[in-house]
Amino acid sequence: MFYERIFRKLSEKKVRYAVTGGVALVLHGVVRFTADLDLIVDLDSKNLENFIAVIKELGFKPRVPVQTDDFLNPELRAQWYTEKNMIVFTFYNPEREIEEIDIFIKEPFPFSEIEKEIVWFKVKDMTIPVVSKKHLKSLKALSKRPQDMADIKALEELEKIEEAE
Numbered sequence: 001m002f003y004e005r006i007f008r009k010l011s012e013k014k015v016r017y018a019v020t021g022g023v024a025l026v027l028h029g030v031v032r033f034t035a036d037l038d039l040i041v042d043l044d045s046k047n048l049e050n051f052i053a054v055i056k057e058l059g060f061k062p063r064v065p066v067q068t069d070d071f072l073n074p075e076l077r078a079q080w081y082t083e084k085n086m087i088v089f090t091f092y093n094p095e096r097e098i099e100e101i102d103i104f105i106k107e108p109f110p111f112s113e114i115e116k117e118i119v120w121f122k123v124k125d126m127t128i129p130v131v132s133k134k135h136l137k138s139l140k141a142l143s144k145r146p147q148d149m150a151d152i153k154a155l156e157e158l159e160k161i162e163e164a165e
Helices: 002-013 021-028 047-059 068-072 074-084 111-116 131-144 147-165
Strands: 017-020 035-040 087-091 096-104 120-121 126-130
Touching: 002 035, 002 047, 002 096, 002 120, 002 126, 017 021, 017 131, 021 035, 021 120, 021 131, 021 147, 068 074, 074 087, 074 147, 126 131, 131 147
Parallel strands: 017 126, 035 096
Antiparallel strands: 017 035, 087 096, 120 126
């Protein structure tokens, strides 16, 4: 399975990351369809090198016409952010193009803040780091897309249910 392969390799290479987006919503208990995997990765250079090693080992390629290693360059990421308005960088599997991983090119919040509130989910024999509901709602609010606003509402409804229990 796509997600499982990614999570196992990230764990094996000791990459510091947290799942966000639709997969995080599902793990927190919101029923929602999602195909891609959204991650916030600690952009520390050594951690990023480990992440890129995972991407290469699994055969993923950048969706945009650049080299995979270009993601390691903080100046290039800053340029993409300011000149191209790029928020996330997409890697895809050329053998199964539906398999996509979106990575924030700039930490929306310091990773150290996100890491303090990570919620760990046990799935099969793996433990998966997921952004907290608080951070997930904040990330969704940044984009202001209709789907993200609906996701925030769904999280808030879930929180009401949990508080009532």
